[in-house]
Amino acid sequence: MGRTQICIVDDNATWLARLGRLIEEADLGDVVSYRHPLEALTSLRDRHPDVLLVDYLMPGMNGIELLTALHATGVPARTPVALVAASLTEPIKLQAWQAGVMEVLPKSITGQEMALRLRNLIRMAALPPAAEPAAGSASVRDLLALGAERGGDVQRSTVDILGRLAALRDENTGKHTERMARYARAIAATLGWSTAQCQLLREAAPLHDLGKIGIPDSVLGKAGALSREEWDVMRRHTTIGYELLRDQASPILQLGAEIALSHHERWDGTGYPLGLRGADIPLSGRIVALADVFDALTTVRPYKPAWLVEQAVEQIVQDSGTHFDPDVVSAFTSSLNRLHTIKAHYDGDEAFAPLVPLPN
Numbered sequence: 482m483g484r485t486q487i488c489i490v491d492d493n494a495t496w497l498a499r500l501g502r503l504i505e506e507a508d509l510g511d512v513v514s515y516r517h518p519l520e521a522l523t524s525l526r527d528r529h530p531d532v533l534l535v536d537y538l539m540p541g542m543n544g545i546e547l548l549t550a551l552h553a554t555g556v557p558a559r560t561p562v563a564l565v566a567a568s569l570t571e572p573i574k575l576q577a578w579q580a581g582v583m584e585v586l587p588k589s590i591t592g593q594e595m596a597l598r599l600r601n602l603i604r605m606a607a608l609p610p611a612a613e614p615a616a617g618s619a620s621v622r623d624l625l626a627l628g629a630e631r632g633g634d635v636q637r638s639t640v641d642i643l644g645r646l647a648a649l650r651d652e653n654t655g656k657h658t659e660r661m662a663r664y665a666r667a668i669a670a671t672l673g674w675s676t677a678q679c680q681l682l683r684e685a686a687p688l689h690d691l692g693k694i695g696i697p698d699s700v701l702g703k704a705g706a707l708s709r710e711e712w713d714v715m716r717r718h719t720t721i722g723y724e725l726l727r728d729q730a731s732p733i734l735q736l737g738a739e740i741a742l743s744h745h746e747r748w749d750g751t752g753y754p755l756g757l758r759g760a761d762i763p764l765s766g767r768i769v770a771l772a773d774v775f776d777a778l779t780t781v782r783p784y785k786p787a788w789l790v791e792q793a794v795e796q797i798v799q800d801s802g803t804h805f806d807p808d809v810v811s812a813f814t815s816s817l818n819r820l821h822t823i824k825a826h827y828d829g830d831e832a833f834a835p836l837v838p839l840p841n
């Protein structure tokens with residue numbers, strides 16, 4: 482290992498200067514620093530540091546959210562991380578441990594202690610990597626290969642339970658998750674995915690909103706419009722779901738993690754949580770995003786009646802290239818017969834009901 486690359490993300494210039502000086506004087510490694518989390522997110526996609534020192538309170542996203550986002554963009558989960566905060570509360574510490582942070586340090590720490598603890602993190606970074614499960618961004622093909630080596634039944638039961646757990650948290654999500662997953666499978670099939678790939682998507686898609694189990698009832702069940710702060714909380718269901726599902730050996734859970742994190746991204750980059758754009762958004766997330774909206778539009782919600790399929794199609798086509806991937810929209814419009822059949826099955830509509838039961 483060459484010189485250790487230490488990355489510091491902190492919006493406080495004085496702290497950055499102090500820490501940079503300390504690292505230099507103790508000759509611990511080379512420092513690269515960022516004053517804004519989004520700047521770090523963009524730069525660290527291509528160059529992964531050996532050790533990360535992240536401030537908790539920053540504009541745009543907090544240190545733990547940044548860490549989750551960094552992992553999603555490929556920074557290895559085993560990179561030693563220290564979270565630094567001016568005031569450390571118990572909930573922050575718990576969130577940090579949960580996110581895999583190895584050190585939680587107050588900004589009041591002495592220079593000597595900081596240097597010693599940093600040295601320990603550097604030693605940890607120098608250890609050879611243990612065998613890790615495939616990363617959350619593995620392709621569907623990799624996941625299928627992995628799945629072939631593992632028992633499928635236990636996985637499917639676990640995933641089924643998780644999907645139902647997610648549905649329990651949200652009165653809309655009972656039939657919604659199942660129906661939406663079938664829409665997603667139909668669209669993927671039109672896009673040319675293999676039967677096995679389509680089936681994996683069908684099994685992983687119901688996990689898209691699993692993170693809602695971490696959203697307080699006061700926000701999730703609120704009758705009126707959400708405030709800005711409440712929306713910020715609600716948006717976290719993407720990263721919470723990802724955190725719950727990532728780093729699991731099961732291919733379904735890995736694909737579920739990818740979908741949980743990416744299903745609210747938008748083709749034009751205005752989505753969340755990462756603001757990814759175009760083909761940077763995993764295709765699974767782009768498909769589920771459309772299937773999710775199509776189902777929401779065509780079913781009754783507490784705040785709106787069910788739209789006709791034709792109205793929903795018109796809206797989705799209009800949003801092609803802004804909200805949705807144009808190729809996925811084309812596949813969607815080419816799959817409408819199949820989507821009608823799926824919808825009719827759930828609506829109990831005899832006129833459209835399939836002659837044979839829908840596959841699982």
Ligand SMILES: [Fe+2]
Pocket residue numbers: 689690718744745
């Ligand atoms: Fe969602």
